[in-house]
Amino acid sequence: MSASQPLLAPVAAEEARRPVVAVEDLRIAFPGETGEVVAVDGLSFTLSPGAALGLVGESGSGKSATALALLGLHRGSSARVSGRVEVAGVDLGAASAEEVRRLRGRRIAMIFQDPLSALDPYYSVGDQIAEVCRVHTGMDRRAAWARAVTVLDRVGIPSAARRARSHPHEFSGGMRQRAMIAMALACEPDVLVADEPTTALDVTVQAQILDLLHELREESGMALLLVTHDLGVAAGNVDDVLVMHAGVAVERGPVGRVLSAPTEPYTRELVAAVPRIETPRRSIVDTKGVTPSSTVDKNAEPLVRITELRRHFRQRGGLFRRGEPVRAVDGVSLGVLRGETLGIVGESGSGKTTLARMMVRLLDPTSGTIHFDGHDLASLPEKRLRPLRRDLQMVFQDPASSLNPRRTVGDSIADPLRIHGADESEIRRVVAEMMERVGLDPARRDRYPHEFSGGQRQRVGIARALVLRPRLLVCDEPVSALDVSTQSRVVRLLADLKREFDLTLVFVAHDLALVRQVSDRVAVMRAGQVVEIADSDTLYENPEHPYTRALLAAVPRLDPEQARAQRAARRAVAVADADHAGTSEGAGEPR
């Protein structure tokens, strides 16, 4: 690493409050198959004691590599790090391994995106926290354990003394992240680095964890570096943001200013792409200047009518008793109107994916009916279902798994046509047309999926779903694997295609803001049931069910003022029912 002169000396002289983290001209590069891949290039920033900085960017922006560099975690890896990183007065580039080790966990602590894999599965949570205390303070076993129980209690683990003996897999997702935070608190560090701390969590749990972090920071005065792709998460939790793109800092400043009046084109585009929960559906116009949903006839017979639909998954039971089945979908009745977009929202485990898959009969219902065009899809045998298939298509969540890696994208798109016996010249024409329509170059028809980006792969999936000109298109989290700017482009494409192809859309997603923007009506699911279904704007403006209200209150806002108000409101509610401090996390959704 470069041995530069003490750049920060004049600053330190000027100011008594010397920054606790100072990064100067940081460059991180990884050796790639074709030369070096630069993850971070010429990044500089400082973090004052007690301050909170958001490092914001899309995937590949270099934000996580930066976070790891703050703890010197690139040491010993193939990464080449240059520039200067100073934490709590120690220059990480020049420091010995032992000096860096003593810094980690004691002065600067880190929490990670996925707490299940970030904690050691073989030791109890208390053990792991106590180990950190003993390493840095020389406490004896008993004192370290007591400290572990104290911090677990502080982060809101109920009956901490008992739960400290539990292993990470015995905790729910939110509780695990709390335990991870407890570990970070163990030695009262000066800085907490949080790398996408709530990305793997449901929105209500996310709000709880962020509130906890906020509270802890107010109390202890530690500085926070929050790494996130979610501008809403940044808005409510940091003072300043640094927007990164392709390894370079694009824009920085107070979070309110950057999010409300971005100066750089990239930031402007990014901020504009984020769906806002407060934007009414009725105000949205598509690229052709048409307000959506004007064509829906609410009194006509729905295209799909679902009655008392259930799907149970068998669980392995004991020897003498049958396991209690998981009721993934538990008595859902709803209609999908011709020409509308029906949004289905819910947290993980709510049964929304199971419902979506039953609508196109990828899954067989346990009981109930699905009326479509005079047929009951739920009970049709596969042979008689086949002619109906072309009317029912689906766009999947994971563009990597929904395309066969061994077939060209042209083949994948052409497949439905071939199966339905079109002739080859016709197929070539339709595939080229369709590729062009979804924004792909038809010349790339002979390429394989891995040569396309995530957004492009999703476009291929949409083209494949549309070549048969279906009447119902079910989209299961179609954009949740994509970056926000790609996300908005794909959503816009879907809206255009819907009008052009006269489609009825079912849009399943966990992102409440996004669902409001795309849906005419919205159904809220919880534990296999629809708790509320209403016109989109009605539901978001006047939610009736308490669960809907709780969900909406948890959604991060892009405006820091609003975020503060939301937090205050959540706190008031939390104080009101402090006795039920549990979480509302469901089990993983069975697929």
Add this chain to the structure above:
Amino acid sequence: MLSYLVRRVVGAVVVLFVLSVAVFAIFYLLPGDPAQLVCGVKTCSADRLALVRQKLGLDQPVAMQYWQFVTGLVVGRDVSAGPTVLHCPAPCLGFSFQTDEPVLALITDRLPVSLSLTLGAMVLWLTIGVGGGVLSALRRGRFVDRATTALVLGGMSVPVFVSGLLLLMVFCVWLRWLPFPSYVPLGSDPAAWAANLVLPWFALALVQAATYARLTRTSMLETLAEDHIRTARAYGLRESRVVGRHALRGALTPLATMLAIDVGAVLTSAALTETLFGLPGLGQLLVQSVNTLDLPVVVGLMLLAGFAIVIGNVVADLLYAVLDRRVSLT
């Protein structure tokens, strides 16, 4: 847990049943006459042959013989040996066609030899294999790693009877450092026991050590790449502790279960080594009995082998559940 054990026991009984029926079937459906062998191929008169048949129970239908065998196993049975009647208590595996000795006694006599060989070799292959694998993973891509990988590939390519022969030639014939192996019971002379077994131990351990080193390396690399190892480093744990407490624990868990299965497969793995070194163990007994069509001994050994393998598998499952609390036995 209870349902797991019940299912495992039922599974084991099925395996053993299939095994014993298969062995009976092979010996009866295919030509080859044990009575002829016992009686002597050239000198045997028809009368004598019939007498031998009757004595061995070979004159009865196969199903009857199998039934007698099973009852003997469960409750014991009486066997007429000429004028006298012998009682064979449960679990009765019958008597050898060749020597008239009870099969169970033959097996228990030879068990210590096979156990001495396998357990000794196991200590060796674990030390070499796990040590080499861990070292190789920690020094990934460097000289030690490449050397270990080469040795592993070499070791896995040498059948035990080749490495054993080479060891014999070098240490017994050319250098004359060690005695030509012959089994000395541990109880009578521990030093001689060990000296005689050194070569068989190494011969058997070599291939296994290579397999274990390869697995350890893979498992260790996988564990080292896990997020919780990064966490341990991010919280200032010393590298020795990161590796010794956090990485090894995860890396060795799958190996422990594999070891249990391998120990269960002792009879199979040691047959070649015993034959090569002339050690009077179970493997050698099997080869001899097969060559002389000594059905009761073969069936007894097969059942024992099947039993040991089934037990090994159950122990492996239990170990896994104990070592990794995320696993539940259902």
Add this chain to the structure above:
Amino acid sequence: MSVPVETTTRAGTTEDGPPPARSARVVWRRLLADRPAVFGLAFAGLAVLVALTAPLLSALEGQDPVTFHPELVDSARGGVPLGSFGGVSAEHWLGVEPQTGRDLFARTVHGAQISLAVAVGAAVVQVGLGVALGLAAGLGGRWLDHLLGRVIDLVIAFPSLIFSVALLAVVPDSFPRPLLLMLILGLFGWGGTARIVRAQVLSLRSRDHVAAARLAGARPARVAFREILPGVVAPVLSYAAILLPSNMIAEAGLSFLGVGVRPPTPSWGQMLSKATTWFRGDPVYVLVPAILLFLTVLSFSLLADGLRTALDPRAGGLARRAE
């Protein structure tokens, strides 16, 4: 001491790793870039060539594997070959067998024929059975899968070596031995392939492109052939490559125990079995088959290792050539 920290950050790329091998040509090119694999390929190729031309080679030497040459062994010393290095001479390139005086070179090259033929034949049986039953388990209904899953477990846990010993001992000599060895090794050794195929099919079945094919109206057979089978090829190929060396070792082991190939047919394992009594008097007799067996098995292992890397298990691998 520190060990590389894996980071999840990628800059400016949408790739999830090296591209999967898309054609036989790509696999071949990657294989040729791997030095140990090239050595393996060269030596294994040589061994196959020797095996194929064994009669020609021994004719070139002017010997055959079965003729006795009692005049070349020292009957006074128990039948040790006369001359140095086990009787190496211009007529007998590797010397002669002790006691019988049969030509060692001729026996060795003919032995290669048996060893390789049995290994390849057994692998064919193993892969055939394994793929068929693995596919049946993975594609069939829940019941079939359950049943076959149990059978696969049973075959893998079976004490196959000793069972083979028993089986080989009782089958009459009139049945051709090499064929019998192939069948027995094959019948006991298909469990691993079946397990891999089943697991791969089950994992592919749950992928969304299979669901998409069903939505497009594809019949089950089309789904199986277009969406699932191509994904099974690479793992099977890389596993089959490991079967070859392990079959060679198994054949040699059975012949060593005296239940494999019967004399006078030569095989390396059987030569080693006889060598146990001669390693004091005639070390060359041990070393020739031992070294050849070692080198052949090693080269096949290296080749298998290289092939596995070339097929790139992470990305999925070999498929039909890009159209």
